[in-house]
Amino acid sequence: MIELRGRSERFGERSDWLRRRLASLLASLAAASILLFLVVRLLPGDPANALLSAESTPEQIAAARRLVGSDVPLQQQFLHWLGQLGTLDFGESFISGLDVRAEIASRLAITVPLTLGGFVLALFVAVPVGYLAAARARSWLGVLIGNLSQFGIAIPVFWVGIVLTFVFALRLGWLPAGGFPLDGWSERGEAMRSLLLPVLTIAIVMSASLTRYVRSATLDVIGSDFIRTARAQGASYGRAMWQHGLRNAAAPVISVLGIELATTFIGAVVVEQVFALPGLGSLLVRAIAQHDYQVIQGVLFVSTLVVLCSGFVADLIQRLVDPRLAATRAGHAR
Amino acid sequence: MRRRIPHSLTAGTILVAVIVLLAVASWFWLPFPIDDMSGGRLEAPSWHHLFGTDKLGRDLFARSMIGARIALEAGFFASLIGGLVGVTLGLLAGFAQRWWDSIAASLLDSLIAFPTLLVAMLLVAAWSASLTTAIVAIGFAIATVIARVTRLLIKRVLNQDFILASRASGSSWPRIIVLHVLPNIWPTLLVALALQFGLASLSEASLSYLGLGTPPPNASWGSLLQEAQATVTTAPVGAIAPGLLLVALVVGTNLVADGLREYLDPTLRRQS
Amino acid sequence: MKPTKSIVRATIALLTGALAFGISAPAFAASTTDATINIGSLYEPQNLDNTGGGGQGVTEALNGNVYESLFKLNDSGKLTNLLAKSYKISADGLTYTITLRSGVKFHSGKALTSDDVKFSLSKVTAADSLSARKSAFTVVSSVATPDANTVVIKLSNRSISLIYNLSYVWILNSAATDFKTKADGTGPYTFGNWVHGSTIKLDRFAGYWGPKAKNKSVVFHYFTDATALNNALLTGAVDVITSVQSPDALASFKGTKFKITNGKSTTKLLLVFNDRVAPFNNVLVRKAVSSAIDDAKLLKSIWGNYGQVIGSMVPPTDPWYINLNKVNPYNVTLAKKLLAKAGLAKGFTFTLDTPNYDPHPAAAAFIKSELAKVGITVNINVITADEWYTRVFKKTDYVATLQEHVNDRDVVWYGNPDFYWGYNNQDVTAWVNQAEQATSAAKQTTLLKKVNRKIAEDAASDWIYLYPQIVVASSKVSGYPLNGLNSQFFAYNIVKK
Secondary structure, eight states, X not given: OOOOOOHHHHHHHHHHHHHHHHHHHHHHXXXXXXXXXXXXXXXXXXXXXXXXXXXXXXXXXXXXXHHHSOOSOHHHHHHHHHHHHHTTOOOBOTTTOOBHHHHHHHHHHHHHHHHHHHHHHHHHHHHHHHHHHHHTTTSHHHHHHHHHHHHHHHSOHHHHHHHHIIIIIIISOSSOSSOOOTTGGGSHHHHHHHHHHHHHHHHHHHHXXXXXXXXXXXXXXXXXXXXXXXXXXXXXHHHHIIIIIHHHHHHHHHHHHHHHHHHHHHHTHHHHHHTTOOOHHXXXXXXXXXXXXXXXXXXXXXXXXXXXXXXXXXXXXXXXXXXXXXXXXXXXXX | OXXXXXXXXXXXXXXXXXXXXXXHHHHHOOSSOTTOOOSOTTOOXXXXXXXXXXXXXXXXXXXXXXXXXXXXXXXXXXHHHHHHHHHHHHHHHHHOOHHHHHHHHHHHHHHHTSOHHHXXXXXXXXXXXXXXXXXXXXXHHXXXXXXXXXXXXXXXXXXXXXHHHHHHTTOOHHHHIIIIIHHHHHHHHHHHHHXXXXXXXHHHHHHXXXXXXXXXXXXXXXXXXXXXXXTTTTOTHHHHHHHHHHHHHHHHHHHHHHHHHHHHOTTOOOOO | XXXXXHHHHHHHHHHHHHHHHHHHHHHHHHOGGGOEXXXXXXXXXXXXXXXXXXXXXXXXXXXXXXXXXXXXXXXXXXXXXXXXXXXXXXXXXXXXXXXXXXXXXXTTSOBOXXXXXXXXXXXXXXXXXXXXXXXXXXXXXXXXXXXXXXXXXXXXXOOTTHHHHHTTOOOOOTTOOOOSSOOOOSSXXXXXXXXXXXXEEEXXXXXXXXXXXXXXXXXXXXXXXXXXHHXXXXXXXXXXXXXXXXXXXXXXXXXXXXXXXXXXXXXXXEXXXXXXXXXXXXXXXXXXXHHHSOHHHHHHHHHTTOSEEOSSSOOTTSXXXXXOTTTSOOOHHHHHHXXXXXXXXXXXXXXXXXXXXXXXXXXXXXXXXXXXXXXXXXXXXXXXXXXXXXXXXXXXXXXXXXXXXXXXXXXXXXGOTTSTTOOOOHHHHHHHHHHHTOSSHHHHHHHHHHHHHHHHHTTSSEEEEEOOEEXXXXXXXXXXXXXXXXXXXXXXXXXXX
16 A cells, blocks of 8 residues: 655655654653663662772771762652763762763773774675675575575674684784773774774674675565566666665664664673773673662663664664655554 | 475574484483593593593583583573563554554663673672573563564554454454464564574573673583683683584574575565 | 975985984883883772772782882882881880881872871771771871871780781872872872773882882783783783783793793682581581592692692791691591581581682582582582672671682681681680780791691681782793782882893
8 A cells, every 4th residue: 555645745754753753762761761770779789899808897898888878868869860861970980989971981982983893894794795695595605605694693702702813913913912002092003903803803793693684684575576576667687676675675684783783882892801992891891790880870871872872763764765664654554 | 285394494403403412411311420520631532521621620521411401491491581571562562553652662672772791790780690590681682672573573464454454344453463463473483583592592602601691510601611711722622612512503593593484484485 | 307306305315214213223122211011910990099999909000109108018028118217116015106208209299298197097097998907907096296207106005017017008198189080199100091991001200219110101901801811911912910810821821932930929719617607617527628628639620730738828928827738638538537526427518609700610619529529518609799798798698608818917817706707716816816916026926826726727717729829921021029919019120121
């Protein structure tokens, strides 16, 4: 039931959708904030332990509790935190005394290039390779790619990191085995060299799974009616694929990309550990072990924000690209 | 009309069966008891110890068999939890309309923002690390993925004409769900779950590697890999064997998922 | 073709300049006092305040480098004067008069006075102080500052360890307010930059009162993964690793490029019994368990040929060390006999609370296997450091646990019946108190030796082994501390070729 709509009508619908989608984005964020706060505060275990040693006396234990403890009721704490969120002020860590926002910012300077770099590289590989695997599904190339990608998904990420470090850093000495330069991004060349192997690690693992998604989405499309109709109308195979296939295949892939990005953002912590990178994931791991509330809340909030926004962008792109979704607005299935 | 069973399904099933065999056998027979430390330190593979021994003298083959058990348990139970919870949530979200729909969509989105690792870390902070916390964390992650897939599938099905026709002829919603919706979506869901099975095992290994999963002295493949890392140059088998078994399991389940997809999807045609 | 000519000229000039620079480069390298030393460690500080929960890492990075104390414990365990020029003890041992060195300045420029000393001590003894050394100063009744260069400490009782304990009190600038993220000390380095999760940089302080540091700056690189740390040394990203955690990695450091040193350690691995509860309130049971475990075999499994077995809490570097390995020797028959005598011939079951970080899980698995041979069933319960602190250490809600204890001179904890292991022996408690009030080091040593022997005979805990202290460094560096006593790592003598 594809109804033809005029441009202005479609635009009106789109901005309508946009407004609604933005509203739901903000609602998600609010819901996530409440969830975050509760989850973090309900964690059992004493945050004061991080400050103590094996020789601590009972008075010291009490003092530590007072230092990190909350004599203020929970609702008040929550409101205080909401207020802080408004100015994006995440407070200070009571364990390290750090300004949480500044710390998150400096960690993002590593995690964002790491994740995006791996992501983009994986896309560059996965899209053509996946397409190829689907288009040549019966030839040796398609089978080979299919099997390689099978293998690629099965390998744990830390394995890849360890192997890459062994080959390129220890044996060949071309790249550093880990760490990030002292002055951060002001030593641009060194910073990029430090991120090369980690980005490659993430890209290898991600491209394996992305290849499979692209391949299966393309396979779906190849056998579909769109292509046959287009060809029946006289278009060449290539043209048909380009005009109809890609748009239809892209939709499920784009929605998957959002999920993959989310998983990688904090999942990169394993890569950070292997390559000793001070990224967001390792900050979170440490904060959770120490019950450093302020840091945990701050990091979770930022990462939720990133994930929700990328989901929003993915949705937007998907709507623009997938003709089926764009058309169903008219259908209004009960 | 009997369809031919795809190669991938056969190959995958064989691979998974090998691992299952190892796991099941571990209930009845182990070459050495798991606590036995009579072997030398980091022995090379031999007929006595097929995979060699670890730092404490334990037989690595026996430990790998237990690892198979743990990997399968993780995969099975996490997929079960994820599947049940996910399909339920997805059904609810799929049938939601107007702004309930938007809320459901954004809720599912924000749940995805909590990746497996994070949930596992929070659970471990609350209760100690164990296979159970790992399964719950991984099950949660699977549920979010399955919920999303289910919701999308249902949205697609609901847009079809025959749904409108059913409604017009007076069928109730439960009847429609059972007669029309479920039959249409279960093949895709089954394939998705088969895929998640292998990924769940992989996640459990990663969590154990980080110390957030099955705690020592239990021999999850991930823990074995972590222990062997320091000695990878002097005793490589300890680092390679569990990894290969893990790869075999995941590849196997992926092949099964692929094969199921080919077998079940009636619209899929080979390009002529 | 003028442009090409000028380009060629420019290129030649550049190349010559580069060559000249290249030739003179060795001249720069020869000046070793301008090197930057890169140190690799697993122990990042939590903050910069050692009375506010800075952790082990803050001692390693800052002690002796940025902050100084009145006295210094050097790498061989000898106490020397540092910021104290001299001191006098009254005849009754209750008054210590310390004269400060003159001309000492903090990095911020302020001069050191006795007020700073008084302030620093009060920070350790304050009600909200989280310092590990706080209880050592309960014996201090007053601190007076008669003039800018003199500090008078009055005690309520003799305390022979006072000078030793004072070596842990960092002298802080009394005018400073932020001790968690800033460090204004008197040491040979100023605190440079801290990139959390990554590095801490210290820069040589030109205005230092003593001999200047032999390197221009020091960078501590922090890792959470031991393999990543080893890789950093292999690729030259760091020059020295302060403490290697597993011997298997040492194989990759053989050869002339690296130097492995085995120093004196004070870290002990303990199987801790809760001496208050059954079955470990029975000395026979404790001795039985101690004799049932082959400590040497566990040491070999984890450390290969490094480390040593110990029979008590006291490491060989303490003056009151005795070789007590034979008191509870590895003897399965003896263990079974003792169990029978305790009425537990059929064995028993207990839960072993095991921290989840190395080497405790491996040790727990080994202990379980050994005790199974005498009929004792061990349930291994792996817990986080956090849970260990809350439940085991604070609430003492446990039967047995594993833990490593890092400091030297800590046998005195057995004189405190409220300490988490609950060992309560009146004689030992009395001896510990008397030792602290002893009038001479010799008397102190005699008393603590008695304590040492008694706790071994009572098997108050099972001391499994003493960790080795392995430092691996590139052959290009020298002058680094080999013993790393109490986690200190003095960097000012390190030179790089």
